[in-house]
Amino acid sequence: MAIAGAGLAGLSAAQELRRLGHDGEISMVGAESHRPYRRPPLSKDYLLDHDADVALPGTGELGVTWLLGQAATGLDLAGRRLLRGALPSVPFDALVIATGVRPRTLPGADGLRGVVTLRTLDDARTLRDALAGRPRVVVAGAGFLGSEVAATLRALDVPVTLVEPDRVPLRRPLGEQVGAIIADLHRAHDVDLRLGRRVSAVTGAGRVERVHLDDGTVLAADLLVAALGAEPQVEWLHGSGVRLDGGVVVDRHGLAAPRVAAAGDVARWPSAMLGGELIRVEHYSNAVEQGAHAVRALLGIADRYDPVPSFWCDLYGHRLRSVGLTGAGYELRLLAHEPDGRFLAEYHHNGRVVGAVTAGFLRRLTTYRHLLTKEHA
Ligand SMILES: Cc1cc2nc3c(=O)[nH]c(=O)nc-3n(C[C@H](O)[C@H](O)[C@H](O)COP(=O)(O)OP(=O)(O)OC[C@H]3O[C@@H](n4cnc5c(N)ncnc54)[C@H](O)[C@@H]3O)c2cc1C
Structure with missing residues (x-):
């Protein structure tokens, strides 16, 4: 079996295959140079504590062939091979696609130092290093990630301006009244909350110095954290024959094509709870459950994928x-x-x-x- 994406869902798939007693080869192709690790601490403890541990246990005992630091560049469905640029391709009898999402970036801010996103361990190291001089931080986007980053930075006594286009933080995922409670929490912890505003430009000589909002406000800043949501990492699948529509679309069991499953943040499935509407969920527990489920789907022993979703988020x-x-x-x-x-x-x-x-x-x-x-x- 091959797994594209050495993250949480990919690891869960490998663990399930071993749990079910399969001792054949598993090749795990990962764009990052790290074995799978936990992302949730990256916006929490990891920024607070230099000893924070993000390791996921058990990666050493799985007997996986780790092909790390090089992304899959294509999928040859008929030939049953994962392509890896100039590197040898990886043959498979069954494949799990678990390539996750990548953060949206701020248009026009490319190349300016001090403009960061937070998805990977390397991103978190960059952010943590940048915090050493107690910079003035603007966080663009008050979703789960932006709100958590703001809360963590306030625990470090770093000054934070949090900019959100919507009326309240987290309105879409949690609703207006809960968003209003979260807005109050931010304000109670001295976050300068700018609601109904978006970042329109970032300027500075080689690095961020000013963040411009769409109402003409100019904020002095040393660091801008763009927490603008994320896009499924599916470019490498274009033209492969796998159906792409806001992610990798899978059937009710989790299959994207014969002997190809998808799981985790990248996968979109028909939700039974919502009468078959396609949904995609970017939460930890889904990546774990769907990764394991993908393997059962490939083995033909899966029921419909129909989880009761859940998440957690730490704020103040x-x-x-x-x-x-x-x-x-x-x-x-x-x-x-x-x-x-x-x-x-x-x-x-x-x-x-x-x-x-x-x-x-x-x-x-x-x-x-x-x-x-x-x-x-
Ligand atoms: C900072 C942060 C905090 C979070 N906090 C919480 C939380 O508190 N609670 C919660 O429920 N969820 C949280 N999440 C979300 C949770 O971590 C994700 O839902 C989970 O990691 C998704 O797992 P995944 O395996 O689908 O994707 P990922 O863990 O992103 O793994 C995908 C992997 O595939 C790799 N990849 C991409 N393209 C390719 C390619 N072409 N070839 C090979 N490899 C590729 C990527 O580099 C990545 O390593 C958080 C996420 C972040 C970033």
């Missing part, structure tokens, strides 16, 4: 946790909101609960998990 000492479907598209009911920022919200669709999110009411979330898992079974 609060751990936000979700279960099921959340977002501005559902009716939001705020059930609890304490002055210290703890809250509990549930999401309704067609008259029934489809998800919940909380900071601080974890036990209640367990109840939702049971409910949704049971309804779902």
Whole structure:
């Protein structure tokens, strides 16, 4: 078997194959030079603590052939080979595509030092080094990543301006009222929050000095973190015959083509919870579950892929946790909101609960998990 993308979903696929007793060759092709590691600490502990560990255990015991530091450049579906530029191609009998996503960049800011994105361990090292001089930081985008980075930088007492085009942070994934709670959390921690604004230009002599907003405001800055969302890494699959539409489209079992599966941030699948609508999820637990599921799909022993999604996110000492479907598209009911920022919200669709999110009411979330898992079974 070959796995394209040596990240979390790819690792989970390899682990599942071994767990099922297969001792054949597994080739893991990875663009990064690292074995799979945990990305969540990169916006949290890793920026705070130089000893923070991002290693994923068990990579040494899998008997995988690691082909790292060189991206797959193409897929020859008929010939069953992964292409790697001038390097020898990698033959496979079955393939898992798990190439994840890459961060969107700010147009016009290319080449300016001090403009960074955060996806990889190398990105996090660059950001951590840049924080040493207590720079004035602008974070563009108050989604999960931008909000977490802002919160972590405030823990380091770094001054942060957080710029978000929407009315509140995280409105689309969590809804207006929850976004308003998160806005209050940012303000309570002295983040200079600029809502309804976007970064329109970045200027400076070789490095960022000024960040321009679309209302004419000019912010003095030493560092700009672009947290503008991400795009599936699928360019290498163009013309391969695999269906691409906002990611690698897979069928209800997780197959993109005969003997080819896709998993993790790159994969888009028909959600049973949403009546077959194609969805793509950029969360840790999905990468783990779908990576393992992809292998079962390739072996012909998989049920429909139909997870109850979940995520977590750390903000100012609060751990936000979700279960099921959340977002501005559902009716939001705020059930609890304490002055210290703890809250509990549930999401309704067609008259029934489809998800919940909380900071601080974890036990209640367990109840939702049971409910949704049971309804779902
Ligand atoms: C900073 C940060 C914080 C996060 N925090 C949280 C959190 O708190 N909670 C949560 O639920 N989720 C979080 N996530 C999301 C979670 O980490 C991802 O959902 C998960 O890593 C996705 O795994 P993946 O294997 O699909 O993709 P990845 O882990 O991105 O792995 C894909 C790999 O494929 C490689 N690749 C790309 N193209 C090619 C190619 N052509 N050939 C070979 N290799 C290729 C990439 O370089 C990458 O190494 C966070 C993500 C980031 C970046």
